[in-house]
Amino acid sequence: MQLDARIPPGPLVQKWDNRRFSARLVNPANRRKYRVLVVGSGLAGASAAASLGELGYNVDCFCFQDSARRAHSIAAQGGINAAKNYRNDGDSVRRLFYDTVKGGDFRSREANVYRLAQISVNIIDQCVAQGVPFAREYGGLLANRSFGGAQVSRTFYARGQTGQQLLLGAYQALERQIGLGQVKMHPRTEMLDLVVEGGRARGIVVRDLVSGAVSSYAGDAVALATGGYGNAYYLSTNAKGCNATAIWRAHKRGAAFANPCYTQIHPTCIPVSGDHQSKLTLMSESLRNDGRVWIPKKKGDARAPRDIPDDERDYYLERKYPSYGNLAPRDISSRAAKEVCDEGRGVGPGGRGVYLDFADAIRRLGEGTIRERYDNLFEMYQRITAEDPYRVPMRIYPAVHYTMGGLWVDYDLMSTIPGLFVLGEANFSDHGANRLGASALMQGLADGYFILPNTVCDWLAGTKPGEVKAEDKGFRDAEAAVAARTQKLLSVGGKRTVDSFHRELGELLWSDCGMSRNDAGLKRALARIPALREEFWKEVKVPGSGVELNQSLEKAGRVSDFFELAELLCADALHRTESCGAHFREESQTPDGEARRDDANFAYVAAWEHKGEGKAPLLHQEKLEFEEVHFSQRSYK
Amino acid sequence: MKLVLRVWRQKERGAPGAFSRYEAPDASPDMSFLELLDVINEHLIVSGEQPIAFDHDCREGICGSCGMMIDGVAHGPMKATATCQLHLRHFRDGDEIQVEPWRAAAFPVIKDLVVDRGALDHIIAAGGFVTAQTGSAPDGNAILVPKRAAEEAMDAAACIGCGACIAACPNGSASLFTAAKISHLGLLPQGQPERARRVVAMVAQMDREGFGNCSWHGECEAACPKSISIDTIVRMNRDWLAACIMPKEKSRSEEGG
Numbered sequence: 036m037q038l039d040a041r042i043p044p045g046p047l048v049q050k051w052d053n054r055r056f057s058a059r060l061v062n063p064a065n066r067r068k069y070r071v072l073v074v075g076s077g078l079a080g081a082s083a084a085a086s087l088g089e090l091g092y093n094v095d096c097f098c099f100q101d102s103a104r105r106a107h108s109i110a111a112q113g114g115i116n117a118a119k120n121y122r123n124d125g126d127s128v129r130r131l132f133y134d135t136v137k138g139g140d141f142r143s144r145e146a147n148v149y150r151l152a153q154i155s156v157n158i159i160d161q162c163v164a165q166g167v168p169f170a171r172e173y174g175g176l177l178a179n180r181s182f183g184g185a186q187v188s189r190t191f192y193a194r195g196q197t198g199q200q201l202l203l204g205a206y207q208a209l210e211r212q213i214g215l216g217q218v219k220m221h222p223r224t225e226m227l228d229l230v231v232e233g234g235r236a237r238g239i240v241v242r243d244l245v246s247g248a249v250s251s252y253a254g255d256a257v258a259l260a261t262g263g264y265g266n267a268y269y270l271s272t273n274a275k276g277c278n279a280t281a282i283w284r285a286h287k288r289g290a291a292f293a294n295p296c297y298t299q300i301h302p303t304c305i306p307v308s309g310d311h312q313s314k315l316t317l318m319s320e321s322l323r324n325d326g327r328v329w330i331p332k333k334k335g336d337a338r339a340p341r342d343i344p345d346d347e348r349d350y351y352l353e354r355k356y357p358s359y360g361n362l363a364p365r366d367i368s369s370r371a372a373k374e375v376c377d378e379g380r381g382v383g384p385g386g387r388g389v390y391l392d393f394a395d396a397i398r399r400l401g402e403g404t405i406r407e408r409y410d411n412l413f414e415m416y417q418r419i420t421a422e423d424p425y426r427v428p429m430r431i432y433p434a435v436h437y438t439m440g441g442l443w444v445d446y447d448l449m450s451t452i453p454g455l456f457v458l459g460e461a462n463f464s465d466h467g468a469n470r471l472g473a474s475a476l477m478q479g480l481a482d483g484y485f486i487l488p489n490t491v492c493d494w495l496a497g498t499k500p501g502e503v504k505a506e507d508k509g510f511r512d513a514e515a516a517v518a519a520r521t522q523k524l525l526s527v528g529g530k531r532t533v534d535s536f537h538r539e540l541g542e543l544l545w546s547d548c549g550m551s552r553n554d555a556g557l558k559r560a561l562a563r564i565p566a567l568r569e570e571f572w573k574e575v576k577v578p579g580s581g582v583e584l585n586q587s588l589e590k591a592g593r594v595s596d597f598f599e600l601a602e603l604l605c606a607d608a609l610h611r612t613e614s615c616g617a618h619f620r621e622e623s624q625t626p627d628g629e630a631r632r633d634d635a636n637f638a639y640v641a642a643w644e645h646k647g648e649g650k651a652p653l654l655h656q657e658k659l660e661f662e663e664v665h666f667s668q669r670s671y672k
Numbered sequence: 673m674k675l676v677l678r679v680w681r682q683k684e685r686g687a688p689g690a691f692s693r694y695e696a697p698d699a700s701p702d703m704s705f706l707e708l709l710d711v712i713n714e715h716l717i718v719s720g721e722q723p724i725a726f727d728h729d730c731r732e733g734i735c736g737s738c739g740m741m742i743d744g745v746a747h748g749p750m751k752a753t754a755t756c757q758l759h760l761r762h763f764r765d766g767d768e769i770q771v772e773p774w775r776a777a778a779f780p781v782i783k784d785l786v787v788d789r790g791a792l793d794h795i796i797a798a799g800g801f802v803t804a805q806t807g808s809a810p811d812g813n814a815i816l817v818p819k820r821a822a823e824e825a826m827d828a829a830a831c832i833g834c835g836a837c838i839a840a841c842p843n844g845s846a847s848l849f850t851a852a853k854i855s856h857l858g859l860l861p862q863g864q865p866e867r868a869r870r871v872v873a874m875v876a877q878m879d880r881e882g883f884g885n886c887s888w889h890g891e892c893e894a895a896c897p898k899s900i901s902i903d904t905i906v907r908m909n910r911d912w913l914a915a916c917i918m919p920k921e922k923s924r925s926e927e928g929g
Contacts, residue, residue: 069863085807101727102793105735121813157809164809166802166862168826175816191812193826199734200829207801222790245782274729308702313710314731348840415733418750418757419704484806532717578717579701583684584783586725587717 036279036291036644038657040444042146047663051150054446055489057579059496066091068500071491072239072254073097073282074226077106078476079459080260081205082483084130086214090488091291092495095252096209096218097241099225099589100275104206104248107262107274108427108479110414111198112319114180114190115162115476117155117196122179126187128152135474136664138184138364139439139467140616140632142294144640145661147464148448154481159191161484165204169193179565180408182472183320184364184671190473195319195412201476205483207660225380226281227517229257229288229455229596232507236455242521244589246583249517251510253503256454256491259285260483263438263460265298267597267604268549269541271435272304272317278593279600282442282461291642291655293463295600296608299470299617300550301436302368305419305429306388309619316419318391319412320472323361325396325405326429328352332387334379340390340428349374358670360401365619366469366630367671369433373550374628392428433550436476439617440607441643443657447490448482451642458482463640468616521581529574533590536571540594540601543567548605553621559607561602568598603643603652610654613637627670634666673765675699677712679724680772682781684786685729685788689781691770701761705748706731706738708760725784733757733897739839740785741772746895748838754897756835774839777845778882789835791881792849798877799870802862821859828855830898837892837900843884848892850878851908852900860910868915875912 038404039249061069069092076098084096098106118131129665132152134588136143159177163169170178179188212218221241228240230251264279265271286292303318329348336343351371353360363371372389375381382388397405402425406413413424420430441463447454448464459479466474499554503509546559571594579585613624613633623631640657675696682689694712703711706728713723720818729737740755742748748758763769771785779787829852837848854871857863863870886905893902 082806089805100729100735100737102736102833104793105729105737107730107735110730110732110734118762119812157807159812160809161804163812163815164802164804164862165895166825166857166860168822168829168856168860169812171817171819171822173819175818176813193829196734196830199832200826203829207796208804208806210793210797211801211803213793220793223794230922274735275731309700311703311707311711313704313707315734344706415757418733418753418759421759421761488806530718532714534714576717578720578722584725584786587723619737 036451036655038291038443038451038642040144041447042144042655043446047145047149051153055089055439056518056653058490058493059514061492061495063091067093069093069255069495070095070253070501072252072257073260074239074258075106075260075461076206076209077102077108077260077459078202078205078479079483080106081202081209082480083258083260083458083487084218085205085208085212086484086488088215088217089490093252094212095221097221097226097245101222102155103209103220103222104203106202107277108202108476109199110274111476112195112317113182113321114192114197115158115201116182116189116471116473117159117191117477118152118189119156119159121177122188124187126189128160128185131189133664135465135471136467137669139469140630140669141467141638141661141666142546142615142659142666143467143636144659145663150486151465151478151481154485155477157200157485158477158480162201162204165208167200167204180321181362182326183323183362183368184471195321195409197599198476201212201480205480223318226261227284227592228513229285229595230513231288231452232503232509235453238505238510240510240517242517245584247580247585249514251505251514253510254506255498255500256456256494258456258458258487259457261461263441264597264600265435266541267303267601268435268544269537270307270312270315271546272315275314278596280593280596282457283454283596283600285452287440287645289452289645290455291443291533291644292440292441292603293640293642294607295604295643296548296611296618297439297468297616298435298461298604299365299437299439300369300433301557302365302372302433303391303431304434305416306432308384310608316414316415317434317436318429318431320365322391322409325408326361326391327395328389330375330380330382330392330576340392342531349380356671363671364469364471364618368552370619372433384584388430388432390428391431393424394428397425412665436643437470439463439468439470443640447485447493449494454498456487456491457633458487470620471579486576521588521592524575524577524588524595527572527577529576531574531576533575533577533587533594535565536575537594537597539592540564540567544601544604549609551619551621552608554609557605560605561609563604564598564605571595571598596609606652607641607643610635611641620637673678673699673701673760675708675760675763676767676768678768678770679784681724681784683783685780685782695927699760703760704731705742705758705760706756725786727786728756731756731800734832736834739774739836741775742797743770743840743853744779746774746840747897752897752899774835776838776844779835779838791883792833792835792846793851794881795846795874795877796853799866799873800857802857803866804862804876815861817830825856825859828852828859828904831900832898833896836895836897838883840891840895841884842889842891843887844884846881846883847886847905847908848896848900848902850874851904854908854911855904858907871908871911872915875908876908
């Protein structure tokens with residue numbers, strides 16, 4: 036396996052221009068001869084499918100949900116970054132680029148990040164034109180808010196439902212193409228394998244989740260936009276259905292998996308309330324614009340929060356990071372919360388929580404302003420906890436939220452399998468070791484609206500359309516393998532439910548490969564995961580059959596893939612003995628407890644090659660070269 | 673707390689169905705309604721029975737996947753709350769609760785509590801968009817949008833497409849769903865050029881999908897987890913009437929000012 040990022044020549048500012056100019060094009064009359072398969076219909080998938088349809092390609096788009104509009108991008112709350120500098124506060128493409136590289140702790144690819152910052156401004160324009168109801172000032176201009184890891188206000192938002200509104204914009208564009216017959220939508224359809232023939236991605240094998248029928252689709256290019264793998268941890272802010280099956284099966288077919296250990300733990304989520312907990316709910320980072328994070332100075336202080344006077348409170352983020360304060364980046368805020376809770380100063384049941392307090396902001400701005408900014412979030416909090424955040428501070432705790440790792444892609448978003456493209460959270464490309472808030476939506480839409488449509492043409496121009504048919508033998512073999520795996524899951528006939536295994540895997544990952552990691556814990560996890568996986572294949576019970584709607588079977592397939600991915604995640608975390616961004620190795624910290632990078636040995640992307648069942652994965656390194664940004668110790672103090 | 677559920681079980685589309693009774697002897701008031709179903713399902717699987725099928729995904733009240741009739745009320749007793757955000761603390765110990773799938777001619781049952789809501793996507797495909805090919809947009813601030821218009825558009829755009837309005841309507845009408853999209857786009861300057869053709873196409877598609885007509889019961893607004901106002905239907909009807917009586921290709925919104 037060769038890693039060639041194919042970064043275009045020329046100065047950083049001109050690389051994207053140069054790439055678009057060097058790319059071969061497909062003439063409009065020939066586009067209708069090509070078929071592109073897009074798996075996933077979130078921001079990246081829906082925007083890609085819609086844009087490719089507009090260009091005149093035939094597109095098949097697949098999602099496991101009952102409608103394209105339900106993909107988990109919809110739950111993103113806070114906003115989307117763009118280097119518009121509408122606030123006149125010193126923002127620029129260069130600054131967004133710099134903040135993103137620094138926020139990612141110098142573990143992302145400069146050329147990709149610069150392109151992302153350049154495209155960010157077009158995304159806002161595109162979404163406005165589609166009718167996305169962004170927040171406005173009284174004069175009719177777009178409003179902005181601040182987000183973590185930046186000192187400028189560059190985040191555009193639609194109340195606390197930015198992801199929903201952006202997704203609906205992309206979904207509506209997609210539905211328009213569906214109505215025109217340019218895109219064929221396949222809801223309730225799950226990709227279970229990638230077909231690779233002659234060293235190229237040729238199509239996919241899917242299961243119809245209603246009838247259980249397994250079938251194949253051939254395409255001249257395949258694009259995976261299937262999201263991240265945070266649900267490996269069981270409890271996360273991801274939707275219940277989010278899974279890694281598509282990218283994992285592609286990995287097993289030859290796509291390198293990059294930086295799996297970069298998993299983001301979001302600092303502001305509602306704490307766990309009991310064993311029945313099925314998922315965790317995020318409280319948008321935007322709340323940290325006005326909320327102050329604190330815990331009692333005294334251990335075990337059981338007084339109600341309002342009875343604790345100001346001088347007996349520890350506003351630890353403001354104390355430790357005076358220049359960024361409550362808007363310190365996610366990895367740093369999460370670790371700080373864990374640290375104070377480990378000291379025994381946490382609040383709420385089990386002591387796993389810190390306060391996020393709006394009392395000062397309400398005093399300063401009035402309840403009306405706070406209500407206008409965050410009412411739906413406050414309401415959601417109250418619904419879940421039965422506490423009123425206008426009166427008592429919220430209790431929050433970190434939770435698994437996003438995965439920066441994913442399938443390795445080159446500058447064109449193509450994986451190590453020619454013809455297989457990977458978009459959005461499913462790839463590894465832009466966020467390095469830590470993603471900044473409001474950057475996921477930006478990346479998903481950049482990939483889908485603007486990058487793939489301008490790079491896929493170069494691949495297609497070198498491909499004979501319709502070269503392979505879904506009736507060919509390679510597809511039959513892949514279908515048979517999928518059917519056999521389904522049958523295997525159904526016939527284990529054990530005693531334990533899929534969820535009980537998933538929960539156990541999640542607890543194991545959270546404790547040994549969560550917010551902080553160490554050699555002993557990772558080795559323990561690497562010993563336990565295969566044992567648990569073996570037990571899964573002996574003891575799991577999947578009721579029903581394969582020829583009907585069978586939600587237990589769907590879960591079983593996804594969890595079996597999480598077991599394999601979890602092992603790679605821990606192996607990657609073990610090999611990377613430095614701390615960087617969200618990956619905190621206890622052995623590698625500065626005297627004041629911050630992450631200490633090891634640029635001499637680890638300034639590379641770790642891309643893992645699958646070598647077969649039971650064999651150790653092979654590490655390939657893509658060295659990260661920084662021309663514009665110079666390594667520095669990340670400081671938010 | 674102890675709860676008893678009577679749940680509609682149906683093997684597949686078109687098959688006969690019936691209610692089955694399930695006891696949950698140690699439910700926690702902090703559980704969500706879907707977590708209660710999870711707990712029941714775990715017991716069912718271990719005891720060799722088929723778990724209850726239900727749609728769900730984000731469990732944050734935003735994806736619109738979940739939804740069921742709880743004691744005859746779409747999404748249950750709490751106002752402006754989707755099923756996933758309904759917590760058991762709003763029930764009493766010992767309650768017996770009836771759980772059914774959405775009931776509407778245009779939403780055939782697929783299995784148990786899972787229904788096919790594909791008709792809603794078809795309504796959007798018919799016209800619920802602004803034609804804005806990727807790459808052709810002017811600067812985001814080139815066209816001013818009055819704050820109030822943006823806010824009202826957002827109120828309507830908050831629709832999660834769950835289908836509760838249809839399930840709650842005695843006519844099985846999709847008017848609130850359709851009107852929410854027509855209002856969202858019709859309130860914004862970007863939505864003006866296609867305003868007339870949009871409303872005509874979407875209303876026609878709504879009829880083709882087998883949804884009933886609106887006769888102002890108002891159940892939709894009461895059931896909506898996002899509190900979409902029935903005023904949007906007024907707007908839809910007005911736009912539709914205006915589009916129908918104006919000569920084709922000359923409706924006001926297409927004149928360009």
